[in-house]
Amino acid sequence: MTAQSVLSPVLPKTPGEPLAWLNLDGCGDALALARAIKGDQCLYLVVTRDTQTAVRLEHEIRFFLGGGAKVLHFPDWETLPYDMFSPLPEIVSERLKCLVELSSVQHGVLLAPVATLMQRLSPRSHVLGNSLALRPGERLNLDETRNRLESVSYLCVNQVMQHGEFAIRGSILDLFPMGSAVPFRIELFDDEVESIRIFDPETQRSSEKVESISLFPAREFPFDEAAIRRFRQSFREQFPESTQGKVLYQEVTKGVAPGGIDYYLPLFVESTELLMDYIPAKTRIVLHGDVLGSTQEFFDDTESRYQLRQQY
Numbered sequence: 001m002t003a004q005s006v007l008s009p010v011l012p013k014t015p016g017e018p019l020a021w022l023n024l025d026g027c028g029d030a031l032a033l034a035r036a037i038k039g040d041q042c043l044y045l046v047v048t049r050d051t052q053t054a055v056r057l058e059h060e061i062r063f064f065l066g067g068g069a070k071v072l073h074f075p076d077w078e079t080l081p082y083d084m085f086s087p088l089p090e091i092v093s094e095r096l097k098c099l100v101e102l103s104s105v106q107h108g109v110l111l112a113p114v115a116t117l118m119q120r121l122s123p124r125s126h127v128l129g130n131s132l133a134l135r136p137g138e139r140l141n142l143d144e145t146r147n148r149l150e151s152v153s154y155l156c157v158n159q160v161m162q163h164g165e166f167a168i169r170g171s172i173l174d175l176f177p178m179g180s181a182v183p184f185r186i187e188l189f190d191d192e193v194e195s196i197r198i199f200d201p202e203t204q205r206s207s208e209k210v211e212s213i214s215l216f217p218a219r220e221f222p223f224d225e226a227a228i229r230r231f232r233q234s235f236r237e238q239f240p241e242s243t244q245g246k247v248l249y250q251e252v253t254k255g256v257a258p259g260g261i262d263y264y265l266p267l268f269v270e271s272t273e274l275l276m277d278y279i280p281a282k283t284r285i286v287l288h289g290d291v292l293g294s295t296q297e298f299f300d301d302t303e304s305r306y307q308l309r310q311q312y
Helices: 028-038 051-065 089-102 114-118 142-151 225-238 247-253 261-267 291-309
Strands: 002-004 019-021 043-048 070-073 108-113 132-134 165-169 172-176 184-189 192-199 206-209 213-215 283-288
Touching (some): 043 051, 043 114, 114 291
Antiparallel strands (some): 165 172
């Protein structure tokens, strides 16, 4: 393993060749990474021991890069394994946006806590296959759009307030897409998108126009009829003795997504993938801090939580 200085990093020339930065104080680690990223036309995956470190590096690397390279952070759910409540919609929104952006990024950095890196994800066919862009001038059938949004777990409401909701009033579609910081009001003329505007969910007043919006699924896993059938079959196979009395199983059977259902993601899909499957083949991997120690902590915590949930 070769140790390099912050000011003049020498990048590995052959696959598998390790490189180490040592004795970096303050934000020296972020500076070292930023300099390496600037001089290397590929994606860096920086695996950190915890979320706090990933967030710090995200802000500092963004500052040192000053633009010109993509800085992504794949956030943790911020829930404990097998919790009985789901991650915040804002977190799911950021994760889905990050996964979609990874399909096109070639130069930059992706930061992820090791525990997040170890979690299974839905296959790319769900996340990327159910993502699209919408622009003024395009055709949009409200009935078809409603069915499509509901098929990827968007909720039809009277008034849009948070991520994953939509409302239809005459020729107007209000929508708060996952991956967006603001909701949008889509005005139609017959079946053509006449305009797309940002609107305030508190006042319901629309403001400036936008040229396009991106739509991602409302969940990280499918929750349509086919996925529910797959869940029921997989659940019976995995938990044959507790199926009938399990409230979670009964709720999903009714088409209701109870809190904590996210940890049962593998039961909704034929196969799962890892974050590593979403990143380009030409990616440099950086381990920051005691990643291996955090890995063991995550395994132990997950096993403990699993044993605890077995009692309920």
